[in-house]
Amino acid sequence: MNDLINWLDDRTGLRKLVHASLYEHIPGGSRWRYVWGSTLAFTFMVQLITGVVLWSAYSPSAQTAWESVYYIQYEMTGGWLLRGIHHYTAQAMVVLLLLHFMQIVIDGAYKAPREFNFWTGLILAKLILALSLTGYLLPWDQKGYWATKVATNLMTNVPFIGEYLQRTVVGGADYGHHTLTRFFAIHAGVLPALVIFFIVLHLYLFRRHGIHAKQPTRRPDEYFWPDQVLKDAVACLAVLAIVITLVILHRVNGEVGAPLSAPADPSQPYDAARPEWYFLFLFQLLKYFDSQFVGAIVIPGVIFLIIALMPLVGRWKLGHGFNVGVTVALAVGIALLTAEAVRQDAANPEHDRAIAAAAQDAHRAVVLAQAPAGIPSEGAVALLRNDPLTQGPRLFAANCAACHGWDGHDGTGKPLAEAPTAPDLAGFASRKWLTHFFDPAQIATPKFFGNTAFKDGDMVGVIRDEVAGYDEDERELLRAVIVALSAEARLPSQRELDERDATLISHGRQAMDELGCLDCHVFHDQGKARAPKLTDYGSRQWLIDFISNPAHADFYGRNNDRMPAFGEGQLDERSIRLIVDWMRGEWYEPAE
Amino acid sequence: MREQVAAPPSEPQVRRSFMKRFLALVIGGLAVLAPLVPGGAVLLDPILRRRQAKGATGGADLEGFIAVASLSALPADGMPRRFPVLADRVDAWSTQPNVPIGAVYLRRTGEAEVSAINVVCPHLGCAVRTEADGHFVCPCHDSEFDPTGKIIAVTRHGKKTVAQRDLDTLEVRIVGDSILVRFQNFRAAIREKIPV
Numbered sequence: 125m126n127d128l129i130n131w132l133d134d135r136t137g138l139r140k141l142v143h144a145s146l147y148e149h150i151p152g153g154s155r156w157r158y159v160w161g162s163t164l165a166f167t168f169m170v171q172l173i174t175g176v177v178l179w180s181a182y183s184p185s186a187q188t189a190w191e192s193v194y195y196i197q198y199e200m201t202g203g204w205l206l207r208g209i210h211h212y213t214a215q216a217m218v219v220l221l222l223l224h225f226m227q228i229v230i231d232g233a234y235k236a237p238r239e240f241n242f243w244t245g246l247i248l249a250k251l252i253l254a255l256s257l258t259g260y261l262l263p264w265d266q267k268g269y270w271a272t273k274v275a276t277n278l279m280t281n282v283p284f285i286g287e288y289l290q291r292t293v294v295g296g297a298d299y300g301h302h303t304l305t306r307f308f309a310i311h312a313g314v315l316p317a318l319v320i321f322f323i324v325l326h327l328y329l330f331r332r333h334g335i336h337a338k339q340p341t342r343r344p345d346e347y348f349w350p351d352q353v354l355k356d357a358v359a360c361l362a363v364l365a366i367v368i369t370l371v372i373l374h375r376v377n378g379e380v381g382a383p384l385s386a387p388a389d390p391s392q393p394y395d396a397a398r399p400e401w402y403f404l405f406l407f408q409l410l411k412y413f414d415s416q417f418v419g420a421i422v423i424p425g426v427i428f429l430i431i432a433l434m435p436l437v438g439r440w441k442l443g444h445g446f447n448v449g450v451t452v453a454l455a456v457g458i459a460l461l462t463a464e465a466v467r468q469d470a471a472n473p474e475h476d477r478a479i480a481a482a483a484q485d486a487h488r489a490v491v492l493a494q495a496p497a498g499i500p501s502e503g504a505v506a507l508l509r510n511d512p513l514t515q516g517p518r519l520f521a522a523n524c525a526a527c528h529g530w531d532g533h534d535g536t537g538k539p540l541a542e543a544p545t546a547p548d549l550a551g552f553a554s555r556k557w558l559t560h561f562f563d564p565a566q567i568a569t570p571k572f573f574g575n576t577a578f579k580d581g582d583m584v585g586v587i588r589d590e591v592a593g594y595d596e597d598e599r600e601l602l603r604a605v606i607v608a609l610s611a612e613a614r615l616p617s618q619r620e621l622d623e624r625d626a627t628l629i630s631h632g633r634q635a636m637d638e639l640g641c642l643d644c645h646v647f648h649d650q651g652k653a654r655a656p657k658l659t660d661y662g663s664r665q666w667l668i669d670f671i672s673n674p675a676h677a678d679f680y681g682r683n684n685d686r687m688p689a690f691g692e693g694q695l696d697e698r699s700i701r702l703i704v705d706w707m708r709g710e711w712y713e714p715a716e
Numbered sequence: 717m718r719e720q721v722a723a724p725p726s727e728p729q730v731r732r733s734f735m736k737r738f739l740a741l742v743i744g745g746l747a748v749l750a751p752l753v754p755g756g757a758v759l760l761d762p763i764l765r766r767r768q769a770k771g772a773t774g775g776a777d778l779e780g781f782i783a784v785a786s787l788s789a790l791p792a793d794g795m796p797r798r799f800p801v802l803a804d805r806v807d808a809w810s811t812q813p814n815v816p817i818g819a820v821y822l823r824r825t826g827e828a829e830v831s832a833i834n835v836v837c838p839h840l841g842c843a844v845r846t847e848a849d850g851h852f853v854c855p856c857h858d859s860e861f862d863p864t865g866k867i868i869a870v871t872r873h874g875k876k877t878v879a880q881r882d883l884d885t886l887e888v889r890i891v892g893d894s895i896l897v898r899f900q901n902f903r904a905a906i907r908e909k910i911p912v
Contacts, residue, residue: 181761201757203757206757357747360748498810499811
């Protein structure tokens, strides 16, 4: 063994290298306050390891980025843990940077001759923040997409070159494949290389000047090994333990590990867009300035300049005090701005709703990606775009909720802007909905025809005058008619009921004539076409045809109230299908 | 006051504390090795994960048979003809319905009898082509096989065929007019025919 080490040492100078790195003088002995630099080096190493492995499974393009991250997170062995560690270690680094900075400033370790230590440290801090910013976009999820758009749009405020700078970084006029390939090259290539270069420089300068001991020293001098190494190791392990605890315990939308919101969709604005928490103070700062140039460039620039000048200011008698004051003021300012940003969001019910909607989309995207049909070649964004459960409420809110309610709201859960002027459609054509419809006490309320032209029409008249006076036998017939009519819709939620009640249904079909339905309605080649046809009433095709043109002779004809023919230019076929499927409760649900 | 660049500190006390050295190594080692665990798991995912249930056989029937061609389209001249095999392909995260997952040579051996051969050479995985006489020749290492897929020991160029086994035949089933093939790939470079 010794021979081998001698042989190696002869050729490489290994002993001297190990000795030089371990037997560094520490005046006054090891201290816990010196651990921050080591924890930063350690966390950077963690990011290199986890980052390279993530790289091996990541595919940067607009059709594969979210998909490959989804695959890492939900399918690959240990992928959630790997990605979680990378995600939370990135955040830990920001905290550690702040602690390292404060220790350096408070202990006066930035002063001559260590100016270059300090400046290389500042460059490293900027590079780490740039890594966070570029990494945020890579999953190509709604959160990263919209938050990063803000950041790259701010670039246009840089004087003279802003526009060109933005185009170069984004890889074109708009976000796309090249935005990802560029961000990935910056995130995984350019920035880590620069960080390594500056860490080497930073460490070289650190070793050149030695550690700046906190004065006064109270204990005898020690070497770096083993006392300080032990303290550093404990600190690193503690950081890792905190990171892993966060990965496992900090659930976002109930999901373990790093969050992944829905696939980026330029056509679907993301109201919950916020930068990572450590950039929230900048986000909040922007709100106070009319000019983004001042808020995003001038003020942070001036603050950075003041920090960079600390070693020079520190030469004066009161300089150190000033620098410590600036540091404390900045820390307090950042804390206050962050707290205010959080408070404003917490007090804003719109933001809560946006967060809830985002969580729902995120969850749904994963459910659909795991469905047997899988993710199509055009990417996971198509899953949500073609999903009735996701699009139905939005389309309903945008196109139907001006007149119709959905269980009292607009489909998405928002209260209606105005009182409904047409029937509430939640549960349309279900047994329950029809039972309420035929209730003399409910038919003329705003829930049904109360605010429509049919308020004084024949149907309301029949229900109020005749149905109200039904005897027990007739009520029994009506119940059968309701069941039979509801069966026409073939609602997925009533499939079992309809199968069970086959006899009652055929009974109800015959009872339609008895109760006079066919005097006005057509039902399977019988009856008169004076009111909407009841054949296939509430079925998928019936609803599509109705929404496309309610004034068609099959439906209200000339008696149509105010409902537009949506199929004639207002909505495309696909949108109408999505609304109908959502109304009928027809969407993919995973088997339990 | 300016600090000195190389202020010589007092010679440190070298305390030979075994416990401290041991703990420093163990704790430091733990911290450094920890991220390698999930990293290794993800890198070894292809070995660790349970096999993809669907793989490349989606679109096939329960026993894995896929319709490849119609019987009437295959001439009865005993010459092999190449057909693509279409099935749903699950490639990591993406699912592509009905795309080529491989190709086979079909050869009519009777009224309603067909033999199928995977186009992949069992030597090192190149795709073989057919010559005018119906022989298969591998373009990579010149292995030669007769129209039934049997190895020809000495090739037309006078060299020894390097492939270690015959071309891989596949199970065929005729249903009505359609030819169904149980499509499989087999491990290359070995003498035995073992499905991948």
